[in-house]
Amino acid sequence: MSCCTLGALASPLPLPLAVAVCPTIELSDYTLEAGLKTYLLGRAAISCLVAARMFPKNVPRDVERAGYPCIVYDVTEAPNEAITGQAGSAVAQVDLHCWATTFEASTLIAKAVRPALQGFRGWAGLAGIIASKYESTDDEDQEPKDDSGAYWYCRTLTFSIVYVVPLHTF
Secondary structure (H helix, E strand, C coil), rough: CCCCEECCCCECCCCCCCHHHHCCCCCHHHCCCHHHHHHHHHCCCHHHHHCCCEECCCCCCHCCCCCCCCCECCCCEEEEEECCCEEEEEEEEEEEEEEEEHEEEEHHHHHHHHHCCCCCCCCEEEEEEEEEEEEEEEEEECCCCCCCCEEEEEEEEEEEEEEEEEEECC
């Protein structure tokens, strides 16, 4: 596997064009969370269903009713990192919760997300993904919090993702 280097950053994947043309990129731009959001919302099949409604951990209260359909993502990093030279790799469990006001809509979002991420290898935004493995699907519904009778439905996709951990050397 070849390794590309830009200044003090090394990666086992070829660098995306954005890195080569933008020297002011912050280390936080390389997070898996930021990369997944950029990558998934950049897929027409997904963005046409959720627009830009992709949130970390929870749907913000101020957009709760207007925020559906949406994707809520939760990234849990494994404690072991394999670091060699100026970059290494880490494994994360990624849960993508596809929320909608109907079960059919939540399933449709999940059907757009799964092929975009299953088996993916490459750049998700500025996050280098070495491997992405689909693990499981789970369904749930949430009772209304008011008298509206409007349920919310969620199909959760779980992936195991191996990604590049960039390290700055000074």
